[in-house]
Amino acid sequence: MISDATYTVMFYGLSATVILLALLAVNARQLLRAALGLMGMLALSAGLYVMLRAEFLAGVQILVYVGGIVVLIVFAIMLTRSSELLEDHPAKLTRILGATFSIMFMLIACYALGTTKFTESESTQAVRDEVRDIGLALLDRGANGYLLPFEAISLLLLVAVIGGTVVARKTPPKHQPFTTGGDLRGETVAHPPLVQDDEHVVESKS
């Protein structure tokens, strides 16, 4: 085992890096840099979960947040054509409002953390085989089980698939399957077909 002092140093080092990356994610003018900061911040918070011995949560954090959601955010940024969106210059009122609400949220969070009485768990051995416990609890049909929420997750994911598909593309014309949906007037002629001749392929790639 490692000593408490090392543990404390590791915790504060990790926390400081997470906060710095979060500040980068918020303050970076370039959207892709902000996304990178968000990615690093999420990856390092997985380290914090590991320090809490919540390995499964850390794995999910890496798998879903770092591997999935950040990638989706980056795709969403790259989907936008307008270069104005690439650099973010918020108005002064927006900044002041944002700062006010952030500080208010921080104060409320500090108050809630300060007034909550944390009790130390009696059995520290119980967290040994954590994934096993999660699996048993998820599939348990009893009163303390989580089977219904577990099956509800699949419905939620189904809604996400269908909703995302419907929003991102409505009913596109047959000859042009990948546009915003072919709903806009004149969209069928806005982009040259990709596989008609070599010239157009070069143009649309570069």
Add this chain to the structure above:
Amino acid sequence: MEYLFVLAMVGLAASMVAGGLIVARLVAPHKPGGLKDIPYECGEQPIGQAWIQFNVGYYLFGLLFLVFDVEAALMYPWAVVFRSVGLAGLIEMAIFVLVLIIGLVYAWRKGVLEWV
């Protein structure tokens, strides 16, 4: 704690990247400008800007990936206790997967899986 190795690897990887950048900054001559500023496109002169609008198909693929990513993350605890929960657990997981397959079939019928 076995995760100290992970931390050491992270530190090593970060120091390798930072070391490369720092050594390049110290050793390499600094002459920016000209052709060095254009985006790299396998030696070709690029046409237009580096910033292009990506196909919305990428986003939909990413969305589908994310959904089945979450599914895989939730299957993992089931796989650990697979032997002890037995047939009931298998049926419960089958319902879970079936609902998601409906979504996949929907996306498939909508042509999301077709590439240009």
